[in-house]
Amino acid sequence: MIAIKDRSAVRAHAGAMTAIIMGCIDMHKFDGRTAIVTGAASGIGAAIARDLAQRGARVVAADLDADKARSVADEIGNGALSCRVDTADADSVAEMVALxxxxxxxxxHLVNNAGIGGPQAIVGEYPLDGWRQVIDINLNGVFYGMRFALPRIEESGGGSIVNMGSILSSVGIAESAAYVAAKHALIGLTRSAAIEYGQRGVRINVVGPGFIDTPLLSALPEDRYAGLTALHPIGRLGTSEEVSALTCFLLSDAASFITGSYHLVDGGYTAP
Structure with a gap:
């Protein structure tokens, strides 16, 4: 096993495996298709936008940070567009789809990836404004995305949606009640929509990432980083590219018989 502390080697190994998997699946092609990715300015969202564009999709990179979204669109090419979206605002989401x-x-295709962690507090002390904000962005925002995108996807001849869940869509954690509640609810919302649209040509699934090696986590002290890593039986944190690989598979024709499902990419976090 690669030593936990050898972070660069872990990332290089994960990246190489992801490239092999993605490069071998021709059915991952998205030529002639339009895909919206929310929360596309960085991290998982940017990785998904990049992978979709490389496989032929015309991507709309949407984010609250319009400048960063524009930078991602410029970087990924293939006629990519960008727009500012506040996923907690139904009108803003409607404008994104209209664009x-x-x-x-x-x-x-639509990837409802935008989300926030929210405050950390026990339930009896959880700030009400924090609860509303997390539910507005992490749950209502996903509903708004599907509400406005589904008729257009059906109108365009069909397609697929991935809603970005979490390991916390299936397990709990202390002091994150709003986040956990929203991510659990996301599965029910997805399954209901999948039943409704299964015969209308639209598949809808949830991806549940474990802890992903972002710059924020990489900046943690070595002992805290190692503690997070130890929660994953595979012996390391995940990468944005690994989450993107699963997401793009579920969006693609290679997953044509998969809908209403919740798929983990968590290094075994939820296995014990």
């Missing part, structure tokens, strides 16, 4: 339709003439 995709107006500029590309169709919409085939």
């Amino acid at each position: 995709a339709m107006d500029r590309t003439g169709a919409l085939h």
Whole structure:
């Protein structure tokens, strides 16, 4: 096993494996398709936007940070667009979908990736404004995305949606009640929509990442980083590219018989 402290070697190994898997699946092609990715300015969202563009999709990179979203769109190319979206605002989400339709003439895929962690507090002391904000972004925002995108995807001949859940869609954790509640609810919302749209040509699934090696986590002291790593039986944290690999598979025609499902990419975190 690669030593936990050898972070660069772990990332290089994970990246190489992801490239092999993604490169071997021709059915991951998205030529001629339009895909919206929310929370696309960095991290998992940027990785998904990049992978979709590399496989032929015309991507709409959407984020609250319009400048960073524009930078991602410029970087990934293939006619990518960008827009500012506040996923907690239904009108903003509707405008995002309208932009995709107006500029590309169709919409085939949506990745509801935008989300926040929210305050940390026990339930009896949880701030009410924090609860509302997390539910607005992490749950209502996903509903808004599907509410406005589903008719357009159906109109465009069908496609697929991935909603970004979490390991906390299936297990709990202390002092994050709003986040856990929203991510659990996401599965029920997804399954209901999958039943409704199964015969309308739209598949809808949830991806549940474990702890992902972001710059924020990489900056942790070595003992805290190692503690997080130890929670994953595989012996390391995940990468944004690994989450993207699973997401792009579920969006693709290679997953044509998969809908209403919750798929973990968690290094075994939920296995014990």
